[in-house]
Amino acid sequence: MLEIRFHGRGGQGAVTSAELLAQAAIKEGKYARAFPSFGPERRGAPVSAFCRLDEKPINLRTVIKNPHVVVVLDPSLYEVVDVTGGLRERGHLVINTSKDPRAFFSGNLGGLAAVNASLIAQEILKRPITNTVMLGALVRMLPLVELESLAQALEERFNEKIAQKNIQALKRSYQETLILTPEDHVEREGKGESGEAGDARITGEKDRDYSWKELPPGCIVEPGSTRKNLTGDWRSRYPLLNRERCIKCGLCWIYCPDASLIRKGDGFYGVDLNYCKGCGICARECPAGAILMEKELEG
Numbered sequence: 001m002l003e004i005r006f007h008g009r010g011g012q013g014a015v016t017s018a019e020l021l022a023q024a025a026i027k028e029g030k031y032a033r034a035f036p037s038f039g040p041e042r043r044g045a046p047v048s049a050f051c052r053l054d055e056k057p058i059n060l061r062t063v064i065k066n067p068h069v070v071v072v073l074d075p076s077l078y079e080v081v082d083v084t085g086g087l088r089e090r091g092h093l094v095i096n097t098s099k100d101p102r103a104f105f106s107g108n109l110g111g112l113a114a115v116n117a118s119l120i121a122q123e124i125l126k127r128p129i130t131n132t133v134m135l136g137a138l139v140r141m142l143p144l145v146e147l148e149s150l151a152q153a154l155e156e157r158f159n160e161k162i163a164q165k166n167i168q169a170l171k172r173s174y175q176e177t178l179i180l181t182p183e184d185h186v187e188r189e190g191k192g193e194s195g196e197a198g199d200a201r202i203t204g205e206k207d208r209d210y211s212w213k214e215l216p217p218g219c220i221v222e223p224g225s226t227r228k229n230l231t232g233d234w235r236s237r238y239p240l241l242n243r244e245r246c247i248k249c250g251l252c253w254i255y256c257p258d259a260s261l262i263r264k265g266d267g268f269y270g271v272d273l274n275y276c277k278g279c280g281i282c283a284r285e286c287p288a289g290a291i292l293m294e295k296e297l298e299g
């Protein structure tokens with residue numbers, strides 16, 4: 001039995017990744033189980049999902065603590081979640097990064113697949129939902145299922161337009177994924193649609209993310225470094241404040257879990273959209289009904 005653990009953020013599709021992989025495997029006559037584990041249920045919060053694949057029936061329903069493969073959908077998770085915790089000796093890691101993937105390679109890994117999934121998702125899907133992109137990287141490294149089976153699972157799950165966009169993202173990711181072996185060298189490079197090498201978008205060592213093993217207690221790499229994580233790109237709704245109704249009580253500021261409300265000089269409040277995740281807590285708590293959650297514009 002092969003056990004795969006997905007790490008993502010709420011709204012990013014980690015659960016869907018696990019389910020699509022399971023559906024694709026079932027199409028190929030294999031046995032599969034997929035299920036999620038949620039933390040705080042809000043957009044942007046870390047989420048895990050699990051998938052088991054086997055040639056025979058699977059009875060286990062427990063969370064996967066010692067996966068053979070870990071797939072990380074969001075680069076910011078490396079600093080807040082022990083994504084490789086429990087990963088088996090010679091296990092495989094699939095990561096979304098724009099940085100040099102060698103920084104993520106440790107001696108225990110059997111292989112590492114890296115792709116700039118955020119970029120592909122943004123360019124094709126027009127939003128940072130990286131789940132299908134990461135499936136492309138996963139099957140590039142380990143041929144667990146055929147790309148075509150994943151494409152069929154997507155077609156069954158989504159309407160035609162969304163499915164085709166996701167299939168495009170899946171296939172591009174498959175092409176652009178970079179694989180590192182234990183010898184810590186590039187075994188094979190994908191070629192993008194333009195024919196450029198798959199690592200063309202990966203920047204140099206000095207910009208690299210930190211692996212969790214390098215992080216000090218508290219995960220603070222340098223003072224103020226959390227400000228670099230612009231978590232607002234998870235938002236599908238944003239709070240709109242109505243000054244006519246606002247009584248300047250400050251409850252929105254108190255309740256916002258992301259410190260995204262800012263008190264202005266005149267006593268009213270504004271929203272820092274770089275960090276607001278659109279959870280809607282401020283709107284729910286506002287006693288004056290001064291906050292409405294509005295849908296983000298596409299693109």
Ligand code: SF4
Pocket residue numbers: 238239255256257258259260261271275276277278279280281282283
């Ligand atoms: S400003 Fe409102 S919607 Fe945005 S993160 Fe804070 S509580 Fe949530």
Ligand code: SF4
Pocket residue numbers: 241245246247248249250251252253269285286287288289290291
């Ligand atoms: S909770 Fe509502 S009324 Fe109070 S400061 Fe915020 S927007 Fe204004």
